[in-house]
Amino acid sequence: MAQDATTKWTPPERTGLAKESAFHRLRRRAPWWLLPLTVVTVLSAFIVYGIWTAFFGGKVYTAPYLSPFYSPQIWWNGPVTPALWVLPFPLLFRATCYYYRKAYYRSFFWDPPACAVGEARKKPYKGETRFPLFLSNLHRYAMYLAVIVLIFLWIDAIAAFDLNGHFYLGLGTAIMVINCIFLSAYTFGCHSVRHLIGGCVDCYSKVRGGVKRYEGWKFITKLNERHAMWAWLSLFSVVATDVYIRLVMTGIITDPHF
Amino acid sequence: MTDTAEATTDIRHTQDGRTGRTVRFSVFRGVPGAQASYVTYDVPEVEGMVVLDAIHYIQKNLDMDLACRWNCKAAKCGSCSAEVNGHPVLMCKTRVDDLPEGTVTVAPMKTFPLVKDLVTDVSRNYKVNAAITPFTPRKDEPTPWKIQQHDIERLYEFRKCIECFLCMDVCHILRNHDLHEEYYGPRYFVRMAGLEMHPMDDADRTDEIRTAGGIGFCNITKCCTDVCPEHIHITDNAIIPMKERVADRHWDPIRRMFTKKKQTANAADAAE
Ligand code: SF4
Ligand code: SF4
Ligand code: FES
Ligand code: FES
Numbered sequence: 461m462a463q464d465a466t467t468k469w470t471p472p473e474r475t476g477l478a479k480e481s482a483f484h485r486l487r488r489r490a491p492w493w494l495l496p497l498t499v500v501t502v503l504s505a506f507i508v509y510g511i512w513t514a515f516f517g518g519k520v521y522t523a524p525y526l527s528p529f530y531s532p533q534i535w536w537n538g539p540v541t542p543a544l545w546v547l548p549f550p551l552l553f554r555a556t557c558y559y560y561r562k563a564y565y566r567s568f569f570w571d572p573p574a575c576a577v578g579e580a581r582k583k584p585y586k587g588e589t590r591f592p593l594f595l596s597n598l599h600r601y602a603m604y605l606a607v608i609v610l611i612f613l614w615i616d617a618i619a620a621f622d623l624n625g626h627f628y629l630g631l632g633t634a635i636m637v638i639n640c641i642f643l644s645a646y647t648f649g650c651h652s653v654r655h656l657i658g659g660c661v662d663c664y665s666k667v668r669g670g671v672k673r674y675e676g677w678k679f680i681t682k683l684n685e686r687h688a689m690w691a692w693l694s695l696f697s698v699v700a701t702d703v704y705i706r707l708v709m710t711g712i713i714t715d716p717h718f
Numbered sequence: 719m720t721d722t723a724e725a726t727t728d729i730r731h732t733q734d735g736r737t738g739r740t741v742r743f744s745v746f747r748g749v750p751g752a753q754a755s756y757v758t759y760d761v762p763e764v765e766g767m768v769v770l771d772a773i774h775y776i777q778k779n780l781d782m783d784l785a786c787r788w789n790c791k792a793a794k795c796g797s798c799s800a801e802v803n804g805h806p807v808l809m810c811k812t813r814v815d816d817l818p819e820g821t822v823t824v825a826p827m828k829t830f831p832l833v834k835d836l837v838t839d840v841s842r843n844y845k846v847n848a849a850i851t852p853f854t855p856r857k858d859e860p861t862p863w864k865i866q867q868h869d870i871e872r873l874y875e876f877r878k879c880i881e882c883f884l885c886m887d888v889c890h891i892l893r894n895h896d897l898h899e900e901y902y903g904p905r906y907f908v909r910m911a912g913l914e915m916h917p918m919d920d921a922d923r924t925d926e927i928r929t930a931g932g933i934g935f936c937n938i939t940k941c942c943t944d945v946c947p948e949h950i951h952i953t954d955n956a957i958i959p960m961k962e963r964v965a966d967r968h969w970d971p972i973r974r975m976f977t978k979k980k981q982t983a984n985a986a987d988a989a990e
Contacts (some may be wrong), residue, residue, distance in 0.1 A: 572890040575890075585897065600965065
């Protein structure tokens, strides 16, 4: 039951709902497209950086550090750059992540650009019911792959404490560990993990280990509440780790260490 | 303002809580089929005034036939939903002194057919509600039921819904794309999630959620969550978990294999 034409009307322009703090005033004065533009810029920059690393970035390894873009080391001396074997998985994981979906539907597709404002689109809206967007439903498979990659990243980070059989602790080691922590918080705060751990259960008392699963679900829910934050932090930390190791490798900076 | 006027204001302030400030309201007036317009009213502000108070002041003193729906004035009945300054809110929960300086616009919810002024016809929602497979108690459960805290905790949140329909109003699938026949809307995924996760419920609504409910239309952009006056995490706790259940059945061959095996085993158990 849609509204009939005679009762259609345009709501008034949106103004504020709350009194403005200095921050709000600043935000309001900034043009409305600033936020979507920032999201578009940062995400595009990440994709461009990822592709550049994969195809032209060379191999980023300097003992004991291995860049996250090249881990696990598959076919290190093969005909194509080793990053190509790894990169698609995290990219797929992020592209189908519920949080990133929200971010790009709003920023790239403007569907909707903001809440309770008009939309420009003329084509009939299909949401995630049709190809290709319904493929997002495969997110949990991307998650399995991302967990495998994450295990390798932890192995690399732990291996970075060892240089030729001696204990080593450099700034790079710390960066790698922090990167792994951010990535773990992001990966395990995933809605699919939350579902598989306990969300899919209707009655915890009736399944094996039900109470444990409920506790697990509660823990994942805590991570999940900050999923957006972990999503951005881990995106930056991956790039930061790669850039840092690259700079050490090329000798532009020396790695401070114990 | 003259000195006398100021003095009067002060006296009133002590007498009936008036602050001395006059707030200008621009209120939508109209009925279907006729030219609609915004009418301006000046309302003397009272300490702690909410938008619904201002509407009542207008009804009492300035325009007796202004229509609005309300009941509790305590943010609990969900009747007074409207769009204040373009934001879907409960009028009784929106304080005038929280609003920025300047004219306050009040309009009815855009997504539902207009009845008159601020009143819209929300009956479509009740039809959707009636279409949902209702609570179906398990047959094998001895009565009286004993339910553990950890089995029911997730559901409290869903029970908080006051059916204000602000989430339905703001959802772009209904508001901008008019897909009322194809999409149940956020409020009804809250209800369905509450039923699906209920430990004593036996019905299976996964296919209904996908087909009649049209959950695939939701692109999880979270406007519904933003406006819910009961702070229900509609997207994170109701819609996404339901999407995951749909994925279990239709998008996860490995999981489907396991469930099938389990079902066959259960059927064999039952047959014995
Ligand atoms: S998250 Fe889904 S249901 Fe909620 S407003 Fe957005 S599209 Fe509508
Ligand atoms: S879910 Fe929230 S916004 Fe939607 S009808 Fe219920 S109380 Fe209102
Ligand atoms: S990684 Fe974001 S929801 Fe799965
Ligand atoms: S009057 Fe009951 S919610 Fe506002």
